Amino acid sequence: MTTEKSPQNLGNEPNKNEDLMLSMIREILLKEDREDIADIKAHFDDNEKLAERINPIIEIHVESMKRKFPREYQKQVERIVERKIKASQDELLDVVYPVMGKMVRKYVNHQFLSLKEGLDDRLGQLFSFKGWYNRIKAMVMGVDESEILLRDLDHTSIEEVFIIQRDSGLLMGHFSRNETIDRDVIAGMLTAIKSFVEDAFSKERQELELIDYGTYKIFIQSFHLYYISVILDGSISSAEKDALSAKLLDFAEKEMPNTLANDVSPSDYETLSMQLSKYF
Template identity: 20%
Template sequence: MPEDGGKVDPLPEELDSAPNVKQGPSGLTELRRLLVGEERRRLEELERRLDELSLTPEELADKLPDAVALRTARDKQLARSLAPTLQDAFSESVRHNPQNIAHAIFPILGPAIRKAIGETMAGIVNTINRAIEHSLSLRGLKWRIEAWRTGVPFAQIVVKHALVYRVEQVLLIHAETGLLLAEVTAEGLTAQDADLISSMMTAIRDFVQDSFDSGSEEKGDLRTFEVGERTVLVEQGPEAHIAAVVSGQPPGSVLEQLQATLETIHLHFTVPLTNFDGDATPFEQTRPLLQECLQTVVATDRPTGLGLAPRIAWVAAILVVVVLASLAFRSAQRWRAALDVLEDEPGIVLIELERGWRTWHLSGLLDPAAAEPMSLLARMGLDTTRLEARWNPYVSFEPSLILARANRMLDPPASVALALGGDTLYAAGSATPEWIAGLVRSSSLPPGVIAVDVSGLTEILPPELAELKDDVEQHRIQFAIGSVALDATARAILDDVANAFQRLRDVAEERNYEAALNIVGRTDTTGSNETNRLLSQQRADGVRSILAGRGIQGVAMNAFGVGTSDPLSSTSAIDQARINRSVSFLVRVTFGTDRGGTQE
């Protein structure tokens, strides 16, 4: 309390506002700044920090390194918490900037690769040496005889006699529940019941802890126990245990590897282990880590029992066997390829194949039109003297063989090409009427052919008939525009046509040919299509009447009016109109009876 009756001296602000206090122009303000300016600034800073109640980025940057160092020294929880974030950040960095990551890890990656290659090559050399040792020694032969006698694979016999230790099975067990999380077993071994082993190990561990509890805070851990000829190694962790079933005498390095594997699993699977609810699916990803613990170590430092000379003899014998086996294999491959060619060849059906001591015995069916089997095998470089074959004839319906039979049976001229479409044989080209008539009238068609189509053939007439045919066809009867009347010139031409056609008929009958005459009437483009068609038909009919009166009777003589649908061509429009106001002649000569398009 103040001594002057309890009154407190006014603050500078009160002095400013007091009505009875007389203030100087500048002295009082300066005095106030000197007396309470620094305290006022501190009060304002304290008020600001209380209002924010959080660290500024600058303050966090100053305190973060010390906080990380203190937490890291205390336990590994910070590393486990940051691991997923750092993994995601590293993955993103690799995906976006792989070149930078490659440059960064190059000093580590190179030596690691060289070390891995060196260890792998050393392992390969060690395996080869061990295989040679076991194969070329009396002990190896003894083991092979034992494998043959017992039916056990040779590799297991070697392991049985030369085994130092083998990690056969590794289990990952949840610490709190004792449930099995993951399990791996060495290849070629029958896996023990993993759930049974897990339950047994949990029960034994609880028994040991309950029986030997000394009352202290530290409890004893079950590290190893034996079951028959096998030893179970156990490494315990806060969230999970790892157990390995080992046969033989395991060294301490096995426990060290189990401990390292368990630490890695705790580091990478912290969340699944902490939140485990009975579903072991997330722990399938731990199998590669557990498989690294599976290993087999056999003794390789025992004397072989054989000197250099016996080994060389064994190697030479093996090389001889390998060479002979290679030659036999190549010979078998060559014969197999040759037999595949025979099976793929049309008209050859391989039914039976037997291999004797020095010969092959073949039997099957062979189409007469197929390729000769011996020739096919000889072209492949095989010794046909070692082959005995027996072929029974049959008829193949392969299209290529049907066509080959047709060419052989029908003997077409070089100007005729035969083709097969389904079961119909198509002939195209040019041939004499005699050959065409023989094809049409043939009653014996090749097997596989039901019908023959000769519509694509053009007849080749004998020279005399061809000349008479051209003599008739070169004539043309001209008409005036819109007229059907025949003038004197036209009638004279018809006399020549009648005489020429009669000579053609006489020669044709002597050679067993038949001749027919087609009379074709045309018009120019003047008028409508219907008018032109009727006009052209009238012209053709008139010419046929005149020829019938000239003695051409008893023969196929047809008159057609085509109007302007099938015009004769010319380089001049005027000349083209003139030549189409006409009637022209087409002669058809056939051998014997008239042939149709298709014969069945």
């Protein structure tokens, strides 16, 4: 059976052949490339294979970065750190303040201790009875011997402790052995007195440290954003003052938050007050 070819069919025949030929040529020419692409795709899809190839390159880059980083980025890092420190000076000071205070106090105490031990040794060589020691001590201090004996008998007790915001005078925490009439007003008034004295004398870096009121002493330990005020009943010697100061520095370091909000929330107040009662 023969098929009659229409003029249209006759025109399409060479085109079909051409397409087939081109397809075959394409297949031959691109076969290798396609196999390569399939191989690369398989590598990319398989994480393990990919890691095997890329990890060594990354390691080389990391090593190179480590070597070059200080040289390439030192100035930028220094600028960022400098900016950051300037922006958070208050927080930084609050962290450093108790630690620095402790270090300075430790050094001064050590020096005084050495001095005291030296004096004790000398006195010990000369006198063996406590009475004689007191007599000499009274002479050295320029006070009456009875005053030294009384001081030995005097017992100092901590009556109240206030943690107060330095600027606003708002109470942040409180501990008391007895009921106080109005601790908020006391905190505010103490801040006003402190501000008044410090402004009136305007001595740089000088702060009010002790207020004498009858048999009471108000000891003040200042920090950057707050201060702690301790109400004592009885007299306080330099050594006791040092010990109290060290205790307050320790409290500030361990219990006080590094940043302080403008407002004192009731929960923060409760927490600090509880910590104070544990310490004192």
